[in-house]
Amino acid sequence: MAEVHVIGQIMGATGFSESSLFCKWGVHTGAAWKLLSGVREGQTQVDTPQVGDMAYWSHPIDLHFATKGLQGWPRLHLQVWSQDSFGRCQLAGYGFCHVPSSPGTHRLDCPTWRPLGSWREQLARAFVGGGPQLLHGDAIYSGADRYRLHTAAGGLVHLELGLLLRHFDRYGVEC
Amino acid sequence: MAAAGPSVFLLMVNGQVESAQFPEYDDLYCKYCFVYGQDWAPTAGLEEGISQITSKSQDVRRALVWNFPIDVTFKSTNPYGWPQIVLSVYGPDVFGNDVVRGYGAVHVPFSPGRHKRTIPMFVPESTSKLQKFTSWFMGRRPEYTDPKVVAQGEGREGKAWAQWLSLCLWLRS
Numbered sequence: 001m002a003e004v005h006v007i008g009q010i011m012g013a014t015g016f017s018e019s020s021l022f023c024k025w026g027v028h029t030g031a032a033w034k035l036l037s038g039v040r041e042g043q044t045q046v047d048t049p050q051v052g053d054m055a056y057w058s059h060p061i062d063l064h065f066a067t068k069g070l071q072g073w074p075r076l077h078l079q080v081w082s083q084d085s086f087g088r089c090q091l092a093g094y095g096f097c098h099v100p101s102s103p104g105t106h107r108l109d110c111p112t113w114r115p116l117g118s119w120r121e122q123l124a125r126a127f128v129g130g131g132p133q134l135l136h137g138d139a140i141y142s143g144a145d146r147y148r149l150h151t152a153a154g155g156l157v158h159l160e161l162g163l164l165l166r167h168f169d170r171y172g173v174e175c
Numbered sequence: 176m177a178a179a180g181p182s183v184f185l186l187m188v189n190g191q192v193e194s195a196q197f198p199e200y201d202d203l204y205c206k207y208c209f210v211y212g213q214d215w216a217p218t219a220g221l222e223e224g225i226s227q228i229t230s231k232s233q234d235v236r237r238a239l240v241w242n243f244p245i246d247v248t249f250k251s252t253n254p255y256g257w258p259q260i261v262l263s264v265y266g267p268d269v270f271g272n273d274v275v276r277g278y279g280a281v282h283v284p285f286s287p288g289r290h291k292r293t294i295p296m297f298v299p300e301s302t303s304k305l306q307k308f309t310s311w312f313m314g315r316r317p318e319y320t321d322p323k324v325v326a327q328g329e330g331r332e333g334k335a336w337a338q339w340l341s342l343c344l345w346l347r348s
Contacts (some may be wrong), residue, residue: 007282012295037255048300051198056295058280062212064255097270105285162285164254172260 001066002168003036006074006099008161010044012056015155016092018082021055022046023157025079027063027099028141030072038063046083054158061161070173074099077140078157080112090129093154096141104175105162112154185218185250186258186284192226192243195264195296200276203239203266204228210280211249212256220247258283263295 013021026041034146044057065074077096081089093112100106116122117132125131139145165175192205208223226243249258261280267275277296284290300307 005257007254007257007285043330045297047297054295056297058295058297060259060282062255062257073311133283162282164258164285 001068002171002173003166004065004067004074005164006061006063006161007164008061008159010057010059010061011158011160012047012054012058013080013155014054016055016080016082018090018092019055020046020048020083021080021092022083023059023078023080026077027074028077029065029074030069030087032069033065033072033074035066036064036066038062041052042081073101075141075158077137078110078112080141080157081156084129088129091133092133093153094134095157097159100161103163103165105160106142108159108161110157110159112157114154116152129156183250183252185248185286186283187248189246192241192262194238194240197239197276200266201231202228203264203276203286205241205243205262205264207260207262209247210261211258212253214253215249215251215256215258218248218250222247257285262294269347
């Protein structure tokens with residue numbers, strides 16, 4: 001079986017109108033992939049920038065996969081939330097990016113979006129907070145039912161991922 | 176070339192904690208330690224250290240320079256648990272107590288060669304205003320008993336950090 005190591009960090013986020021952000025992340029893979037070590041999902045701490053406007057998380061990611069096929073190459077999906085001084089959480093954006101497929105260190109910028117509701121919901125969000133959220137997280141990384149959504153842009157999430165591949169040449173895959 | 180058992184590889188890291196930018200604080204020292212998985216073990220060098228105390232230079236740069244050496248070699252059979260270097264910076268507060276000014280962590284680079292890393296530093300923040308005031312007054316800021324927690328992914332939810340500044344690291348692996 002070929003093996004893939006994904007080792008890196010979710011560095012932080014920029015461009016969000018809210019401060020005090022945290023990120024829930026997860027990795028989705030196809031059926032042929034098996035996670036040998038590492039946690040498949042997690043949540044960062046809440047960060048409040050004091051200097052500048054980038055929220056830094058430096059959240060480590062260390063995953064070790066074994067796979068029998070290339071289909072379902074891992075995708076990292078992210079949900080960025082903001083927390084206000086009362087402890088309430090509001091969605092700031094959804095985003096996903098594919099884990100890179102060439103070995104080495106990669107800097108990724110993942111754009112995010114959030115669902116827009118009707119004008120009433122947008123007005124309520126501006127005053128009271130809240131706002132529509134996805135019921136099922138699959139729409140974040142799958143293109144299947146996206147045409148139903150109307151969304152607005154969020155900020156960017158910055159990641160640095162290093163990739164180590166092993167035994168792919170045995171199966172005739174060049175990387 | 177085919178090995179019968181797991182193959183061992185060595186990772187040699189040498190470099191320095193060069194300097195820091197903390198606009199609001201002075202007279203700082205830093206501690207480093209390495210966090211790694213179960214399949215890793217240090218074979219040579221020091222995996223922990225404490226630097227000297229440095230003050231801001233009098234010239235226009237206002238630089239805080241440590242130039243603190245790091246020299247360690249690890250051996251492992253598995254890339255999982257790739258070492259991370261955890262840095263904690265401490266300095267005196269207005270009452271003279273030693274308080275934590277920031278924690279940060281970064282993975283050791285994967286590719287051979289010279290790498291420069293500037294890492295953001297975080298300070299855990301108290302959630303209530305009263306606790307913030309008493310901790311400022313008593314000099315007992317929220318602090319981690321084991322700084323290695325900073326390098327872990329689990330258990331981070333629910334903690335609030337205020338981010339202060341950056342620390343510059345040169346690493347060669």
